[in-house]
Amino acid sequence: xxxxxxxxxxxxxxxxxxxxxxxxxxxxxxxxxxxxxxxxxxxxxxxxxxxxxxxxxxxxxxxxxxxxxxxxxxxxxxxxxxxxxxxxxxxxxxxxxxxxxxxxxxxxxxxxxxxxxxxxxxxxxxxxxxxxxxxxxxxxxxxxxxxxxxxxxxxxxxxxxxxxxxxxxxxxxxxxxxxxxxxxxxxxxxxxxxxxxxxxxxxxxxxxxxxxxxxxxxxxxxxxxxxxxxxxxxxxxxxxxxxxxxxxxxxxxxxxxxxxxxxxxxxxxxxxxxxxxxxxxxxxxxxxxxxxxxxxxxxxxxxxxxxxxxxxxxxxxxxxxxxxxxxxxxxxxxxxxxxxxx
Ligand code: PEP
Ligand code: MN
Numbered sequence: 001x002x003x004x005x006x007x008x009x010x011x012x013x014x015x016x017x018x019x020x021x022x023x024x025x026x027x028x029x030x031x032x033x034x035x036x037x038x039x040x041x042x043x044x045x046x047x048x049x050x051x052x053x054x055x056x057x058x059x060x061x062x063x064x065x066x067x068x069x070x071x072x073x074x075x076x077x078x079x080x081x082x083x084x085x086x087x088x089x090x091x092x093x094x095x096x097x098x099x100x101x102x103x104x105x106x107x108x109x110x111x112x113x114x115x116x117x118x119x120x121x122x123x124x125x126x127x128x129x130x131x132x133x134x135x136x137x138x139x140x141x142x143x144x145x146x147x148x149x150x151x152x153x154x155x156x157x158x159x160x161x162x163x164x165x166x167x168x169x170x171x172x173x174x175x176x177x178x179x180x181x182x183x184x185x186x187x188x189x190x191x192x193x194x195x196x197x198x199x200x201x202x203x204x205x206x207x208x209x210x211x212x213x214x215x216x217x218x219x220x221x222x223x224x225x226x227x228x229x230x231x232x233x234x235x236x237x238x239x240x241x242x243x244x245x246x247x248x249x250x251x252x253x254x255x256x257x258x259x260x261x262x263x264x265x266x267x268x269x270x271x272x273x274x275x276x277x278x279x280x281x282x283x284x285x286x287x288x289x290x291x292x293x294x295x296x297x298x299x300x301x302x303x304x305x306x307x308x309x310x311x312x313x314x315x316x317x318x319x320x321x322x323x324x325x326x327x328x329x330x331x332x333x334x335x336x337x338x339x340x341x342x
Pocket of ligand 2: 106107276302312313
């Protein structure tokens with residue numbers, strides 16, 4: 001159920017509706033939009049009768065929501081959500097007219113590697129740095145990440161270069177630490193349906209970047225975001241990173257058609273990760289162009305200054321010398337769509 005308020009509804013009127021919803025043991029989620037506020041209701045196990053809400057002052061109507069997701073839905077909010085990521089170098093917007101470029105190594109390996117890459121990223125004019133301190137690896141014998149010392153290196157990157165930090169949490173313990181050190185918490189593909197982790201991310205005070213599971217349907221993807229939002233964290237961005245198919249020439253199949261499909265159903269920003277989506281360096285630039293052309297709100301690109309020595313995902317990491325071409329091309333493509341890159 002969604003309660004649609006009048007455009008001029010007052011704070012008190014919105015509060016009164018929320019109080020009524022919460023008096024029934026349900027959770028009210030006021031979602032402000034540019035023209036009106038809608039109030040989502042979660043916590044009900046079946047149909048609920050809240051017809052009396054229609055007579056509350058300031059209420060336009062109560063709409064039953066037939067889709068399984070509510071808060072992520074365009075029904076709850078017509079216009080695109082724009083996330084405002086606070087970084088020492090200023091605020092970075094993701095969504096709306098803004099296309100965000102996020103770059104960094106797959107894993108934080110050591111101080112020299114981290115600083116060398118961060119320096120090149122900052123010099124290229126990017127504002128968001130992503131690197132993993134906790135790596136969910138297929139093999140227990142592969143490099144698992146530096147853990148908290150890796151987060152400390154990320155904090156150093158923020159301090160030294162003014163970059164915003166995005167890094168992955170793989171469980172509750174690492175999420176507590178990631179929330180402390182990072183500007184954005186990444187939930188990886190393998191954890192897209194780790195529901196207790198999603199709920200914990202929903203209670204976090206930082207924005208969440210949620211990657212699509214490698215075999216997740218669109219509904220499952222959106223329901224994962226719903227888990228985060230249902231706990232009260234509305235700062236969620238989605239990320240397509242490729243799905244498993246019979247392709248024998250790429251690591252995954254980058255499913256770009258999901259971008260307009262998400263945009264039709266949801267107001268949340270959706271980014272594209274062409275690195276994991278293809279697994280090959282030479283495919284990153286062409287798929288980055290395509291992702292921006294199809295309407296992605298940002299790119300998440302892996303980069304390494306010495307990819308042949310990388311402890312993870314070197315094959316799909318571009319070189320810092322490829323930044324200039326990437327940036328110039330996606331700026332031009334974004335401009336055709338009346339958007340700008342930041
Ligand atoms: C990553 O971003 O480095 C990563 C492990 O990605 P994914 O969760 O998409 O596999
Ligand atoms: Mn990686």
